[in-house]
Amino acid sequence: MLDIAGELMGWVEDGRPFAVATVVAVGGSAPRGPGAALAVDGEGTVIGSVSGGCVEGAVHELCGQALADGEPVLERFGYSDEDAFAVGLTCGGVIDILVTPVGARSPRRATLAAALRAASRGEGVALARVVRGPAEWVGGALVVRAEGTYEGRLGDRGESGDRGDRGDRVAEAVAREARALLDTGRTGTVELSEDGSRCPGGLTVFVESSLPPPxxxxxxxxxxxxxxxxxxxxxxxxxxxxxxxxxxxxxxxxxxxxxxxxxxxxxxxxxxxxxxxxxxxxxxxxxxxxxxxxxxxxxxxxxxxxxxxxxxxxxxxxxxxxxxxxxxxxxxxxxxxxxxxxxxxxxxxxxxxxxxxxxxxxxGGTGVPLSAPESRPARLTVPA
CATH class of the missing domain: 3.40.50.720 (NAD(P)-binding Rossmann-like Domain)
Structure with a gap:
Protein backbone atom coordinates (compact mmCIF):
# COMPACT_ATOMS: atom_id res chain seq x y z
CA MET A 1 0.00 0.00 0.00
CA LEU A 2 2.99 2.30 0.34
CA ASP A 3 3.15 2.56 -3.46
CA ILE A 4 -0.02 4.71 -3.36
CA ALA A 5 0.92 6.54 -0.15
CA GLY A 6 0.49 10.04 -1.56
CA GLU A 7 -3.10 9.47 -2.68
CA LEU A 8 -4.07 7.46 0.40
CA MET A 9 -2.66 10.14 2.68
CA GLY A 10 -5.24 12.54 1.23
CA TRP A 11 -8.01 10.14 2.25
CA VAL A 12 -6.56 9.85 5.76
CA GLU A 13 -6.40 13.62 6.18
CA ASP A 14 -10.01 13.91 4.97
CA GLY A 15 -11.10 11.39 7.62
CA ARG A 16 -12.41 9.14 4.87
CA PRO A 17 -12.97 5.44 5.65
CA PHE A 18 -11.42 3.06 3.13
CA ALA A 19 -10.20 -0.48 2.59
CA VAL A 20 -6.88 -1.24 0.98
CA ALA A 21 -6.05 -4.46 -0.88
CA THR A 22 -2.35 -5.36 -1.05
CA VAL A 23 -0.62 -8.11 -3.01
CA VAL A 24 1.30 -10.03 -0.33
CA ALA A 25 2.47 -13.07 -2.32
CA VAL A 26 2.87 -14.06 -5.95
CA GLY A 27 3.23 -17.50 -7.54
CA GLY A 28 4.18 -17.98 -11.18
CA SER A 29 3.45 -15.21 -13.65
CA ALA A 30 1.49 -12.24 -12.33
CA PRO A 31 0.98 -8.67 -13.59
CA ARG A 32 2.17 -6.97 -10.40
CA GLY A 33 4.40 -7.96 -7.52
CA PRO A 34 4.12 -7.89 -3.72
CA GLY A 35 3.27 -4.46 -2.38
CA ALA A 36 1.00 -3.46 -5.28
CA ALA A 37 -2.17 -1.99 -3.84
CA LEU A 38 -5.71 -0.92 -4.65
CA ALA A 39 -7.86 1.13 -2.26
CA VAL A 40 -11.62 1.73 -2.22
CA ASP A 41 -13.36 4.37 -0.10
CA GLY A 42 -16.88 4.29 1.33
CA GLU A 43 -18.32 5.76 -1.87
CA GLY A 44 -16.63 3.19 -4.13
CA THR A 45 -13.89 5.46 -5.44
CA VAL A 46 -10.79 3.48 -6.48
CA ILE A 47 -7.10 4.30 -6.56
CA GLY A 48 -4.25 1.96 -7.45
CA SER A 49 -4.20 -1.50 -9.01
CA VAL A 50 -3.33 -5.05 -7.96
CA SER A 51 -3.50 -6.92 -11.25
CA GLY A 52 -3.74 -4.55 -14.18
CA GLY A 53 -7.43 -5.40 -14.58
CA CYS A 54 -7.70 -9.19 -14.24
CA VAL A 55 -9.27 -9.31 -10.78
CA GLU A 56 -9.94 -5.67 -10.00
CA GLY A 57 -13.72 -6.07 -9.97
CA ALA A 58 -13.61 -8.92 -7.45
CA VAL A 59 -11.11 -7.06 -5.28
CA HIS A 60 -13.34 -3.98 -5.34
CA GLU A 61 -16.18 -6.10 -3.93
CA LEU A 62 -13.89 -7.57 -1.26
CA CYS A 63 -12.86 -4.08 -0.18
CA GLY A 64 -16.48 -3.01 0.12
CA GLN A 65 -17.33 -6.08 2.18
CA ALA A 66 -14.29 -5.70 4.44
CA LEU A 67 -15.12 -2.05 5.04
CA ALA A 68 -18.65 -3.05 6.05
CA ASP A 69 -17.49 -5.93 8.29
CA GLY A 70 -14.46 -4.19 9.76
CA GLU A 71 -12.40 -7.38 9.46
CA PRO A 72 -9.27 -8.01 7.35
CA VAL A 73 -9.45 -10.83 4.82
CA LEU A 74 -6.82 -12.78 2.88
CA GLU A 75 -7.95 -14.01 -0.55
CA ARG A 76 -6.18 -16.02 -3.26
CA PHE A 77 -6.74 -15.49 -6.97
CA GLY A 78 -5.44 -17.91 -9.59
CA TYR A 79 -6.11 -19.35 -13.03
CA SER A 80 -8.99 -21.81 -13.38
CA ASP A 81 -8.79 -24.49 -16.08
CA GLU A 82 -12.24 -25.79 -15.14
CA ASP A 83 -14.07 -22.51 -15.52
CA ALA A 84 -12.81 -20.18 -18.23
CA PHE A 85 -15.07 -17.41 -16.93
CA ALA A 86 -13.98 -17.64 -13.29
CA VAL A 87 -12.36 -14.62 -11.70
CA GLY A 88 -8.62 -15.13 -11.94
CA LEU A 89 -5.37 -14.27 -13.65
CA THR A 90 -5.29 -14.97 -17.37
CA CYS A 91 -1.48 -15.09 -17.23
CA GLY A 92 -1.65 -18.31 -15.22
CA GLY A 93 -0.19 -17.02 -11.95
CA VAL A 94 -1.48 -16.94 -8.41
CA ILE A 95 -1.66 -13.92 -6.09
CA ASP A 96 -2.59 -13.60 -2.44
CA ILE A 97 -4.30 -10.34 -1.58
CA LEU A 98 -4.71 -8.93 1.93
CA VAL A 99 -7.69 -6.61 2.30
CA THR A 100 -7.45 -4.29 5.31
CA PRO A 101 -10.41 -2.09 6.30
CA VAL A 102 -9.49 1.31 7.73
CA GLY A 103 -12.59 2.86 9.24
CA ALA A 104 -12.75 6.39 10.62
CA ARG A 105 -12.33 4.99 14.15
CA SER A 106 -10.31 1.88 13.29
CA PRO A 107 -7.61 1.06 15.86
CA ARG A 108 -5.15 0.46 13.01
CA ARG A 109 -5.80 3.83 11.34
CA ALA A 110 -3.11 5.73 13.27
CA THR A 111 -0.49 3.06 12.52
CA LEU A 112 -1.23 2.96 8.79
CA ALA A 113 -1.41 6.76 8.68
CA ALA A 114 2.08 7.00 10.20
CA ALA A 115 3.47 4.66 7.53
CA LEU A 116 1.69 6.49 4.72
CA ARG A 117 2.84 9.88 5.97
CA ALA A 118 6.47 8.78 6.14
CA ALA A 119 6.36 7.16 2.68
CA SER A 120 4.66 10.17 1.08
CA ARG A 121 7.43 12.39 2.50
CA GLY A 122 10.11 10.18 0.99
CA GLU A 123 11.35 8.89 4.35
CA GLY A 124 12.66 5.36 4.82
CA VAL A 125 9.89 3.31 6.45
CA ALA A 126 8.62 -0.26 6.60
CA LEU A 127 5.06 -1.38 7.31
CA ALA A 128 4.79 -4.88 8.81
CA ARG A 129 1.37 -6.60 8.92
CA VAL A 130 0.41 -10.03 10.23
CA VAL A 131 -1.44 -11.79 7.41
CA ARG A 132 -1.66 -15.35 8.79
CA GLY A 133 -1.68 -16.87 12.25
CA PRO A 134 -3.88 -17.04 15.36
CA ALA A 135 -6.88 -14.72 15.33
CA GLU A 136 -5.47 -12.46 18.05
CA TRP A 137 -2.49 -11.58 15.86
CA VAL A 138 -4.01 -11.25 12.36
CA GLY A 139 -4.47 -7.64 11.32
CA GLY A 140 -1.73 -6.33 13.58
CA ALA A 141 0.64 -3.75 12.15
CA LEU A 142 3.90 -2.07 13.07
CA VAL A 143 5.58 0.95 11.49
CA VAL A 144 9.37 0.55 11.52
CA ARG A 145 11.65 3.51 10.91
CA ALA A 146 15.06 3.42 9.26
CA GLU A 147 16.77 4.15 12.59
CA GLY A 148 15.12 1.06 14.12
CA THR A 149 12.32 2.59 16.21
CA TYR A 150 8.81 1.23 15.77
CA GLU A 151 5.22 1.94 16.72
CA GLY A 152 1.85 0.26 16.37
CA ARG A 153 0.13 -2.86 17.65
CA LEU A 154 0.12 -6.51 16.74
CA GLY A 155 -3.36 -7.95 16.49
CA ASP A 156 -6.82 -6.50 16.93
CA ARG A 157 -7.34 -8.00 20.39
CA GLY A 158 -5.33 -5.36 22.19
CA GLU A 159 -1.88 -3.81 22.34
CA SER A 160 1.04 -6.19 21.98
CA GLY A 161 1.96 -5.40 25.56
CA ASP A 162 -1.42 -6.74 26.74
CA ARG A 163 -0.04 -10.20 26.06
CA GLY A 164 2.95 -9.61 28.29
CA ASP A 165 6.51 -10.58 27.49
CA ARG A 166 5.47 -12.78 24.59
CA GLY A 167 3.85 -9.86 22.79
CA ASP A 168 6.89 -7.69 23.36
CA ARG A 169 9.21 -10.38 22.01
CA VAL A 170 7.10 -10.80 18.89
CA ALA A 171 6.91 -7.06 18.29
CA GLU A 172 10.68 -6.74 18.67
CA ALA A 173 11.24 -9.71 16.34
CA VAL A 174 8.90 -8.26 13.71
CA ALA A 175 10.61 -4.87 13.96
CA ARG A 176 14.01 -6.51 13.60
CA GLU A 177 12.98 -8.45 10.49
CA ALA A 178 11.31 -5.38 8.99
CA ARG A 179 14.41 -3.29 9.56
CA ALA A 180 16.52 -5.89 7.74
CA LEU A 181 14.22 -5.74 4.71
CA LEU A 182 14.08 -1.94 4.84
CA ASP A 183 17.87 -1.69 4.83
CA THR A 184 17.91 -3.26 1.37
CA GLY A 185 14.64 -1.74 0.14
CA ARG A 186 12.97 -5.14 -0.19
CA THR A 187 9.33 -6.15 0.27
CA GLY A 188 8.40 -9.69 1.29
CA THR A 189 7.09 -12.10 3.90
CA VAL A 190 8.70 -13.40 7.07
CA GLU A 191 7.71 -16.54 9.01
CA LEU A 192 7.90 -16.28 12.81
CA SER A 193 6.80 -18.46 15.69
CA GLU A 194 4.53 -17.02 18.39
CA ASP A 195 7.54 -16.52 20.62
CA GLY A 196 9.30 -14.41 17.97
CA SER A 197 11.83 -16.96 16.72
CA ARG A 198 12.49 -17.32 12.99
CA CYS A 199 10.58 -20.44 11.98
CA PRO A 200 7.41 -21.27 10.02
CA GLY A 201 4.10 -22.43 11.42
CA GLY A 202 3.23 -19.47 13.63
CA LEU A 203 2.84 -16.02 12.10
CA THR A 204 3.24 -14.87 8.52
CA VAL A 205 4.23 -11.21 8.45
CA PHE A 206 4.18 -9.15 5.27
CA VAL A 207 6.69 -6.30 5.21
CA GLU A 208 6.51 -3.40 2.74
CA SER A 209 9.56 -1.18 2.43
CA SER A 210 9.58 2.37 1.15
CA LEU A 211 12.82 4.20 0.56
CA PRO A 212 13.63 7.56 -1.07
CA PRO A 213 14.03 7.28 -4.85
CA PRO A 214 17.32 5.75 -6.01
CA GLY A 364 18.47 -9.69 -13.59
CA GLY A 365 17.07 -9.52 -17.12
CA THR A 366 18.74 -10.86 -20.23
CA GLY A 367 18.09 -8.10 -22.72
CA VAL A 368 16.81 -10.61 -25.29
CA PRO A 369 13.33 -10.31 -26.86
CA LEU A 370 10.56 -11.91 -24.83
CA SER A 371 9.52 -13.65 -28.05
CA ALA A 372 12.87 -15.48 -28.22
CA PRO A 373 13.06 -19.24 -27.52
CA GLU A 374 12.94 -20.34 -23.90
CA SER A 375 16.66 -21.19 -23.88
CA ARG A 376 17.88 -17.90 -22.50
CA PRO A 377 21.47 -16.62 -22.42
CA ALA A 378 23.27 -15.71 -19.22
CA ARG A 379 21.68 -12.88 -17.28
CA LEU A 380 23.17 -9.39 -17.29
CA THR A 381 24.53 -9.56 -13.75
CA VAL A 382 27.30 -7.42 -12.34
CA PRO A 383 30.40 -9.42 -11.34
CA ALA A 384 30.95 -9.56 -7.57
Whole structure:
Protein backbone atom coordinates (compact mmCIF):
# COMPACT_ATOMS: atom_id res chain seq x y z
CA MET A 1 0.00 0.00 0.00
CA LEU A 2 2.99 2.30 0.34
CA ASP A 3 3.15 2.56 -3.46
CA ILE A 4 -0.02 4.71 -3.36
CA ALA A 5 0.92 6.54 -0.15
CA GLY A 6 0.49 10.04 -1.56
CA GLU A 7 -3.10 9.47 -2.68
CA LEU A 8 -4.07 7.46 0.40
CA MET A 9 -2.66 10.14 2.68
CA GLY A 10 -5.24 12.54 1.23
CA TRP A 11 -8.01 10.14 2.25
CA VAL A 12 -6.56 9.85 5.76
CA GLU A 13 -6.40 13.62 6.18
CA ASP A 14 -10.01 13.91 4.97
CA GLY A 15 -11.10 11.39 7.62
CA ARG A 16 -12.41 9.14 4.87
CA PRO A 17 -12.97 5.44 5.65
CA PHE A 18 -11.42 3.06 3.13
CA ALA A 19 -10.20 -0.48 2.59
CA VAL A 20 -6.88 -1.24 0.98
CA ALA A 21 -6.05 -4.46 -0.88
CA THR A 22 -2.35 -5.36 -1.05
CA VAL A 23 -0.62 -8.11 -3.01
CA VAL A 24 1.30 -10.03 -0.33
CA ALA A 25 2.47 -13.07 -2.32
CA VAL A 26 2.87 -14.06 -5.95
CA GLY A 27 3.23 -17.50 -7.54
CA GLY A 28 4.18 -17.98 -11.18
CA SER A 29 3.45 -15.21 -13.65
CA ALA A 30 1.49 -12.24 -12.33
CA PRO A 31 0.98 -8.67 -13.59
CA ARG A 32 2.17 -6.97 -10.40
CA GLY A 33 4.40 -7.96 -7.52
CA PRO A 34 4.12 -7.89 -3.72
CA GLY A 35 3.27 -4.46 -2.38
CA ALA A 36 1.00 -3.46 -5.28
CA ALA A 37 -2.17 -1.99 -3.84
CA LEU A 38 -5.71 -0.92 -4.65
CA ALA A 39 -7.86 1.13 -2.26
CA VAL A 40 -11.62 1.73 -2.22
CA ASP A 41 -13.36 4.37 -0.10
CA GLY A 42 -16.88 4.29 1.33
CA GLU A 43 -18.32 5.76 -1.87
CA GLY A 44 -16.63 3.19 -4.13
CA THR A 45 -13.89 5.46 -5.44
CA VAL A 46 -10.79 3.48 -6.48
CA ILE A 47 -7.10 4.30 -6.56
CA GLY A 48 -4.25 1.96 -7.45
CA SER A 49 -4.20 -1.50 -9.01
CA VAL A 50 -3.33 -5.05 -7.96
CA SER A 51 -3.50 -6.92 -11.25
CA GLY A 52 -3.74 -4.55 -14.18
CA GLY A 53 -7.43 -5.40 -14.58
CA CYS A 54 -7.70 -9.19 -14.24
CA VAL A 55 -9.27 -9.31 -10.78
CA GLU A 56 -9.94 -5.67 -10.00
CA GLY A 57 -13.72 -6.07 -9.97
CA ALA A 58 -13.61 -8.92 -7.45
CA VAL A 59 -11.11 -7.06 -5.28
CA HIS A 60 -13.34 -3.98 -5.34
CA GLU A 61 -16.18 -6.10 -3.93
CA LEU A 62 -13.89 -7.57 -1.26
CA CYS A 63 -12.86 -4.08 -0.18
CA GLY A 64 -16.48 -3.01 0.12
CA GLN A 65 -17.33 -6.08 2.18
CA ALA A 66 -14.29 -5.70 4.44
CA LEU A 67 -15.12 -2.05 5.04
CA ALA A 68 -18.65 -3.05 6.05
CA ASP A 69 -17.49 -5.93 8.29
CA GLY A 70 -14.46 -4.19 9.76
CA GLU A 71 -12.40 -7.38 9.46
CA PRO A 72 -9.27 -8.01 7.35
CA VAL A 73 -9.45 -10.83 4.82
CA LEU A 74 -6.82 -12.78 2.88
CA GLU A 75 -7.95 -14.01 -0.55
CA ARG A 76 -6.18 -16.02 -3.26
CA PHE A 77 -6.74 -15.49 -6.97
CA GLY A 78 -5.44 -17.91 -9.59
CA TYR A 79 -6.11 -19.35 -13.03
CA SER A 80 -8.99 -21.81 -13.38
CA ASP A 81 -8.79 -24.49 -16.08
CA GLU A 82 -12.24 -25.79 -15.14
CA ASP A 83 -14.07 -22.51 -15.52
CA ALA A 84 -12.81 -20.18 -18.23
CA PHE A 85 -15.07 -17.41 -16.93
CA ALA A 86 -13.98 -17.64 -13.29
CA VAL A 87 -12.36 -14.62 -11.70
CA GLY A 88 -8.62 -15.13 -11.94
CA LEU A 89 -5.37 -14.27 -13.65
CA THR A 90 -5.29 -14.97 -17.37
CA CYS A 91 -1.48 -15.09 -17.23
CA GLY A 92 -1.65 -18.31 -15.22
CA GLY A 93 -0.19 -17.02 -11.95
CA VAL A 94 -1.48 -16.94 -8.41
CA ILE A 95 -1.66 -13.92 -6.09
CA ASP A 96 -2.59 -13.60 -2.44
CA ILE A 97 -4.30 -10.34 -1.58
CA LEU A 98 -4.71 -8.93 1.93
CA VAL A 99 -7.69 -6.61 2.30
CA THR A 100 -7.45 -4.29 5.31
CA PRO A 101 -10.41 -2.09 6.30
CA VAL A 102 -9.49 1.31 7.73
CA GLY A 103 -12.59 2.86 9.24
CA ALA A 104 -12.75 6.39 10.62
CA ARG A 105 -12.33 4.99 14.15
CA SER A 106 -10.31 1.88 13.29
CA PRO A 107 -7.61 1.06 15.86
CA ARG A 108 -5.15 0.46 13.01
CA ARG A 109 -5.80 3.83 11.34
CA ALA A 110 -3.11 5.73 13.27
CA THR A 111 -0.49 3.06 12.52
CA LEU A 112 -1.23 2.96 8.79
CA ALA A 113 -1.41 6.76 8.68
CA ALA A 114 2.08 7.00 10.20
CA ALA A 115 3.47 4.66 7.53
CA LEU A 116 1.69 6.49 4.72
CA ARG A 117 2.84 9.88 5.97
CA ALA A 118 6.47 8.78 6.14
CA ALA A 119 6.36 7.16 2.68
CA SER A 120 4.66 10.17 1.08
CA ARG A 121 7.43 12.39 2.50
CA GLY A 122 10.11 10.18 0.99
CA GLU A 123 11.35 8.89 4.35
CA GLY A 124 12.66 5.36 4.82
CA VAL A 125 9.89 3.31 6.45
CA ALA A 126 8.62 -0.26 6.60
CA LEU A 127 5.06 -1.38 7.31
CA ALA A 128 4.79 -4.88 8.81
CA ARG A 129 1.37 -6.60 8.92
CA VAL A 130 0.41 -10.03 10.23
CA VAL A 131 -1.44 -11.79 7.41
CA ARG A 132 -1.66 -15.35 8.79
CA GLY A 133 -1.68 -16.87 12.25
CA PRO A 134 -3.88 -17.04 15.36
CA ALA A 135 -6.88 -14.72 15.33
CA GLU A 136 -5.47 -12.46 18.05
CA TRP A 137 -2.49 -11.58 15.86
CA VAL A 138 -4.01 -11.25 12.36
CA GLY A 139 -4.47 -7.64 11.32
CA GLY A 140 -1.73 -6.33 13.58
CA ALA A 141 0.64 -3.75 12.15
CA LEU A 142 3.90 -2.07 13.07
CA VAL A 143 5.58 0.95 11.49
CA VAL A 144 9.37 0.55 11.52
CA ARG A 145 11.65 3.51 10.91
CA ALA A 146 15.06 3.42 9.26
CA GLU A 147 16.77 4.15 12.59
CA GLY A 148 15.12 1.06 14.12
CA THR A 149 12.32 2.59 16.21
CA TYR A 150 8.81 1.23 15.77
CA GLU A 151 5.22 1.94 16.72
CA GLY A 152 1.85 0.26 16.37
CA ARG A 153 0.13 -2.86 17.65
CA LEU A 154 0.12 -6.51 16.74
CA GLY A 155 -3.36 -7.95 16.49
CA ASP A 156 -6.82 -6.50 16.93
CA ARG A 157 -7.34 -8.00 20.39
CA GLY A 158 -5.33 -5.36 22.19
CA GLU A 159 -1.88 -3.81 22.34
CA SER A 160 1.04 -6.19 21.98
CA GLY A 161 1.96 -5.40 25.56
CA ASP A 162 -1.42 -6.74 26.74
CA ARG A 163 -0.04 -10.20 26.06
CA GLY A 164 2.95 -9.61 28.29
CA ASP A 165 6.51 -10.58 27.49
CA ARG A 166 5.47 -12.78 24.59
CA GLY A 167 3.85 -9.86 22.79
CA ASP A 168 6.89 -7.69 23.36
CA ARG A 169 9.21 -10.38 22.01
CA VAL A 170 7.10 -10.80 18.89
CA ALA A 171 6.91 -7.06 18.29
CA GLU A 172 10.68 -6.74 18.67
CA ALA A 173 11.24 -9.71 16.34
CA VAL A 174 8.90 -8.26 13.71
CA ALA A 175 10.61 -4.87 13.96
CA ARG A 176 14.01 -6.51 13.60
CA GLU A 177 12.98 -8.45 10.49
CA ALA A 178 11.31 -5.38 8.99
CA ARG A 179 14.41 -3.29 9.56
CA ALA A 180 16.52 -5.89 7.74
CA LEU A 181 14.22 -5.74 4.71
CA LEU A 182 14.08 -1.94 4.84
CA ASP A 183 17.87 -1.69 4.83
CA THR A 184 17.91 -3.26 1.37
CA GLY A 185 14.64 -1.74 0.14
CA ARG A 186 12.97 -5.14 -0.19
CA THR A 187 9.33 -6.15 0.27
CA GLY A 188 8.40 -9.69 1.29
CA THR A 189 7.09 -12.10 3.90
CA VAL A 190 8.70 -13.40 7.07
CA GLU A 191 7.71 -16.54 9.01
CA LEU A 192 7.90 -16.28 12.81
CA SER A 193 6.80 -18.46 15.69
CA GLU A 194 4.53 -17.02 18.39
CA ASP A 195 7.54 -16.52 20.62
CA GLY A 196 9.30 -14.41 17.97
CA SER A 197 11.83 -16.96 16.72
CA ARG A 198 12.49 -17.32 12.99
CA CYS A 199 10.58 -20.44 11.98
CA PRO A 200 7.41 -21.27 10.02
CA GLY A 201 4.10 -22.43 11.42
CA GLY A 202 3.23 -19.47 13.63
CA LEU A 203 2.84 -16.02 12.10
CA THR A 204 3.24 -14.87 8.52
CA VAL A 205 4.23 -11.21 8.45
CA PHE A 206 4.18 -9.15 5.27
CA VAL A 207 6.69 -6.30 5.21
CA GLU A 208 6.51 -3.40 2.74
CA SER A 209 9.56 -1.18 2.43
CA SER A 210 9.58 2.37 1.15
CA LEU A 211 12.82 4.20 0.56
CA PRO A 212 13.63 7.56 -1.07
CA PRO A 213 14.03 7.28 -4.85
CA PRO A 214 17.32 5.75 -6.01
CA UNK A 215 19.89 8.11 -7.45
CA UNK A 216 20.95 8.44 -11.06
CA UNK A 217 24.01 10.63 -11.51
CA UNK A 218 24.67 11.71 -15.08
CA UNK A 219 28.17 13.04 -15.72
CA UNK A 220 28.51 15.23 -18.80
CA UNK A 221 26.04 18.00 -19.69
CA UNK A 222 25.52 17.03 -23.33
CA UNK A 223 22.40 16.56 -25.48
CA UNK A 224 22.36 12.83 -24.75
CA UNK A 225 22.35 13.67 -21.05
CA UNK A 226 19.21 15.78 -21.42
CA UNK A 227 17.36 12.82 -22.93
CA UNK A 228 18.71 10.47 -20.25
CA UNK A 229 17.55 12.83 -17.50
CA UNK A 230 13.99 12.67 -18.83
CA UNK A 231 14.15 8.88 -19.06
CA UNK A 232 15.62 8.59 -15.57
CA UNK A 233 12.79 10.66 -14.12
CA UNK A 234 10.28 8.43 -15.91
CA UNK A 235 11.86 5.41 -14.17
CA UNK A 236 11.57 7.06 -10.76
CA UNK A 237 15.16 8.13 -10.16
CA UNK A 238 16.35 11.23 -8.34
CA UNK A 239 18.53 12.58 -11.15
CA UNK A 240 21.67 14.69 -10.73
CA UNK A 241 23.61 16.20 -13.63
CA UNK A 242 27.27 16.98 -12.98
CA UNK A 243 29.70 18.80 -15.28
CA UNK A 244 32.74 20.97 -14.66
CA UNK A 245 31.66 23.46 -17.34
CA UNK A 246 29.16 26.03 -15.99
CA UNK A 247 28.14 27.15 -19.46
CA UNK A 248 26.66 23.70 -20.15
CA UNK A 249 25.43 22.62 -16.69
CA UNK A 250 22.43 24.95 -16.48
CA UNK A 251 18.81 24.69 -15.39
CA UNK A 252 17.71 25.91 -18.82
CA UNK A 253 19.35 22.88 -20.46
CA UNK A 254 18.16 20.37 -17.84
CA UNK A 255 14.81 21.55 -16.49
CA UNK A 256 13.74 18.02 -15.43
CA UNK A 257 16.86 17.33 -13.34
CA UNK A 258 16.45 17.26 -9.57
CA UNK A 259 19.92 18.67 -9.08
CA UNK A 260 22.57 20.33 -11.24
CA UNK A 261 26.15 20.41 -9.99
CA UNK A 262 29.05 22.39 -11.45
CA UNK A 263 32.17 20.56 -10.32
CA UNK A 264 34.81 18.18 -11.54
CA UNK A 265 33.00 14.82 -11.79
CA UNK A 266 35.51 12.77 -9.77
CA UNK A 267 35.62 15.38 -7.01
CA UNK A 268 31.84 15.52 -6.77
CA UNK A 269 31.52 11.74 -6.73
CA UNK A 270 34.01 11.43 -3.87
CA UNK A 271 31.98 13.84 -1.75
CA UNK A 272 28.40 12.73 -2.45
CA UNK A 273 26.40 9.86 -0.97
CA UNK A 274 25.73 6.75 -3.05
CA UNK A 275 24.38 3.30 -2.20
CA UNK A 276 23.62 -0.08 -3.71
CA UNK A 277 20.75 1.34 -5.78
CA UNK A 278 22.69 4.25 -7.32
CA UNK A 279 23.42 4.23 -11.06
CA UNK A 280 26.29 6.22 -12.56
CA UNK A 281 26.19 7.21 -16.24
CA UNK A 282 29.42 8.70 -17.58
CA UNK A 283 28.71 10.64 -20.76
CA UNK A 284 31.67 13.05 -20.57
CA UNK A 285 33.50 11.22 -23.39
CA UNK A 286 36.76 12.93 -22.47
CA UNK A 287 39.73 11.13 -20.92
CA UNK A 288 40.60 13.97 -18.55
CA UNK A 289 37.15 13.58 -16.98
CA UNK A 290 36.51 9.86 -17.59
CA UNK A 291 39.65 8.33 -16.14
CA UNK A 292 39.71 9.91 -12.65
CA UNK A 293 35.92 9.60 -12.44
CA UNK A 294 35.81 5.90 -13.34
CA UNK A 295 38.81 5.19 -11.14
CA UNK A 296 36.63 6.28 -8.21
CA UNK A 297 33.29 4.99 -9.51
CA UNK A 298 34.39 1.40 -10.07
CA UNK A 299 35.41 1.10 -6.41
CA UNK A 300 31.98 2.09 -5.10
CA UNK A 301 29.21 -0.37 -4.13
CA UNK A 302 26.74 1.05 -6.67
CA UNK A 303 24.26 -0.81 -8.87
CA UNK A 304 25.57 0.26 -12.27
CA UNK A 305 28.49 2.11 -13.88
CA UNK A 306 28.27 2.82 -17.59
CA UNK A 307 30.42 4.97 -19.86
CA UNK A 308 29.66 6.36 -23.31
CA UNK A 309 32.01 6.03 -26.25
CA UNK A 310 32.87 3.98 -29.31
CA UNK A 311 34.53 0.60 -29.02
CA UNK A 312 37.83 2.28 -29.89
CA UNK A 313 37.26 4.81 -27.10
CA UNK A 314 36.38 1.95 -24.77
CA UNK A 315 39.67 0.14 -25.48
CA UNK A 316 41.70 3.33 -25.05
CA UNK A 317 39.83 4.16 -21.82
CA UNK A 318 40.47 0.70 -20.39
CA UNK A 319 44.17 1.03 -21.22
CA UNK A 320 44.32 4.33 -19.36
CA UNK A 321 42.45 2.90 -16.38
CA UNK A 322 44.86 -0.04 -16.17
CA UNK A 323 47.78 2.41 -16.26
CA UNK A 324 46.44 4.19 -13.16
CA UNK A 325 46.08 0.89 -11.32
CA UNK A 326 42.43 -0.11 -11.77
CA UNK A 327 42.34 -3.92 -11.33
CA UNK A 328 40.62 -6.25 -13.80
CA UNK A 329 37.87 -7.15 -11.30
CA UNK A 330 36.82 -3.50 -11.15
CA UNK A 331 37.11 -3.02 -14.92
CA UNK A 332 34.73 -5.96 -15.37
CA UNK A 333 32.00 -3.91 -13.67
CA UNK A 334 32.14 -1.20 -16.34
CA UNK A 335 29.33 -1.20 -18.92
CA UNK A 336 31.03 0.28 -21.94
CA UNK A 337 30.02 1.18 -24.55
CA UNK A 338 27.02 2.12 -22.45
CA UNK A 339 23.55 0.72 -23.22
CA UNK A 340 22.05 -2.17 -25.16
CA UNK A 341 22.38 -2.52 -28.92
CA UNK A 342 18.96 -1.29 -30.05
CA UNK A 343 20.22 0.32 -33.22
CA UNK A 344 19.33 3.77 -31.89
CA UNK A 345 20.82 6.96 -33.24
CA UNK A 346 19.06 9.91 -31.61
CA UNK A 347 19.69 11.11 -28.03
CA UNK A 348 16.25 9.81 -27.05
CA UNK A 349 16.89 6.38 -28.56
CA UNK A 350 20.27 6.23 -26.86
CA UNK A 351 18.66 7.14 -23.54
CA UNK A 352 16.20 4.27 -23.96
CA UNK A 353 19.07 1.83 -24.66
CA UNK A 354 20.91 3.00 -21.52
CA UNK A 355 17.75 2.73 -19.43
CA UNK A 356 17.10 -0.75 -20.81
CA UNK A 357 20.55 -1.93 -19.76
CA UNK A 358 20.15 -0.42 -16.29
CA UNK A 359 16.84 -2.23 -15.83
CA UNK A 360 18.30 -5.51 -17.08
CA UNK A 361 21.30 -5.29 -14.74
CA UNK A 362 19.28 -4.26 -11.70
CA UNK A 363 16.46 -6.77 -12.23
CA GLY A 364 18.47 -9.69 -13.59
CA GLY A 365 17.07 -9.52 -17.12
CA THR A 366 18.74 -10.86 -20.23
CA GLY A 367 18.09 -8.10 -22.72
CA VAL A 368 16.81 -10.61 -25.29
CA PRO A 369 13.33 -10.31 -26.86
CA LEU A 370 10.56 -11.91 -24.83
CA SER A 371 9.52 -13.65 -28.05
CA ALA A 372 12.87 -15.48 -28.22
CA PRO A 373 13.06 -19.24 -27.52
CA GLU A 374 12.94 -20.34 -23.90
CA SER A 375 16.66 -21.19 -23.88
CA ARG A 376 17.88 -17.90 -22.50
CA PRO A 377 21.47 -16.62 -22.42
CA ALA A 378 23.27 -15.71 -19.22
CA ARG A 379 21.68 -12.88 -17.28
CA LEU A 380 23.17 -9.39 -17.29
CA THR A 381 24.53 -9.56 -13.75
CA VAL A 382 27.30 -7.42 -12.34
CA PRO A 383 30.40 -9.42 -11.34
CA ALA A 384 30.95 -9.56 -7.57
Missing amino acids: RMIVFGAIDFAAALVRTGKLLGYHVTVCDARPVFATRARFPEADEIVVDWPHRYLRGTEVDGRTVLCVLTHDAKFDVPLLQSALRLPVAYVGAMGSRRTHLDRNRRLREVGVPEAELARLRSPIGLDLGGRTPEETAVSIAAEIIAVRR
